[in-house]
Amino acid sequence: MAEQEHVEESRKDVLIVACGGSGRRVFAESEDILEAPVVFINSNDSSTIPLVPSGMEGCHGDPExxxxxxxxxxxxxxxxxxxxxxxxxxxxxxxxxxxxxxxxILRCARDCGCKTISVIGIPLSFESARRKLAQGALGKVSEASDRMYVLDEDSVVRMCPDARVNSTFRMISHSIIFTVKCIADLLSGPFFSTFFDKVYTFAYVSEMNPVKAVEKAITASGDDPAGGIVVAVSSDLGEAESGAIYDKVAEMTGMVPDIVRRNDREDTKMVVFFSVWGA
Incomplete structure (x- = not known):
């Protein structure tokens, strides 16, 4: 019980910022799930922090x-x-x-003495212009982040290639919500020594069998992992299952993963983080 109280207290120190239309869409009704405060920052009057005159309809796709x-x-x-x-x-x-x-936003957080963590989605390949713009903007985000986590939405398609478009977008939203919750949880522990490198990609998997889950995540990542691998599992996962995860990751990648336990008991859910060297 004391440990749970510590976790809840630590989350009060973490603020989640959802930026842009995607942030509003994904996190609009997720504050209870995240168990952490959420603010929305947007270029219209849906922003929690008012930034523009009432009635302004966004920046019309203009990053500048x-x-x-x-x-x-x-x-x-x-x-x-x-x-x-x-x-x-x-x-x-x-x-x-x-x-x-x-x-x-990240530089403002850093100015306030906060640790800065960014979670960025890269659009699907068929959105080629948006995808190119997104990839070109990652450098500035990395510079302003203590840690950056990137979801290539194509990895969700690789994991579930037969899913319909609407189902794919729901899975992308679930991946983001659960991973942000996972990061907020892990910030209460030795976060920066666990995530030693600066940039990671990630894959979220919902699967009864933890070995199949980590296999799906590695396969969906698309590329051979360049650096370390961190597997975030539920607090109830047994030692035998943890050992099986070690063996499967070593078999598929030649690497020994770090396995960290989240502050939940959702045994069917796993997030696998892949370090990106040289980023």
């Missing part, structure tokens, strides 16, 4: 306009971050608002 709006409101953004030890910023890039605002 979005960045300028954020710069004009750094005082209000910094004020929202007061009292927090870490800020986790999420957006799916490729539009204007998130792509332009996230680097500014």
């Amino acid at each position: 306009l979005a960045s300028a709006i954020a710069f004009e409101n750094v005082g209000a953004i910094r004020e929202a971050f007061q009292g927090y030890k870490a800020v986790v910023v999420f957006s799916i890039f490729g539009g204007g608002t998130g792509t332009g605002m996230v680097p500014v």
Whole structure:
């Protein structure tokens, strides 16, 4: 019981920022699930922190306009971050608002003495223009982040190739929500020594068999892992299952993973993080 109280208290030190239209769509009704405060930052009047005149309908896909709006409101953004030890910023890039605002938001958090963690989605390959814009913006985000986690939405398609489009987007949302919750949980422990490298990709899997889950995640990642692997499992996972995960990761990649336990008992859910060297 004492441990659970510590976890709940630690989450009060973590603020989750959902930026842009994607942030609003994914996290609109997720604050209870995340068990951490959430603020929305947008270039229209749906923003929790008012940044634009009432009635303004976004930045129309213009990252430079979005960045300028954020710069004009750094005082209000910094004020929202007061009292927090870490800020986790999420957006799916490729539009204007998130792509332009996230680097500014992260720098505001850093100015307030917060640790900065970014979780960024890269659009599916068929959205080629948005995907190219998103990939080109990752460098600025990495510079402003203490740790950056990237979800290539194509990896969700590789995991479930027969899923319909609507189901794919639901799975992408579930992946993001659960992974952000996982990161918020792990921030209460030795987070930065566990995630030693700066940039990671990740895969979320819901699967009864933990060995099949980690196999799916590695296969869906698309590339041979370049660096370390961190597997986040439920607090109830047994030693035998942990050993089987070690063996499967070693068999598939030649690496020994770090296995960390989340603060939940959802045995069917796993997040696998892949370090990106040289990022």
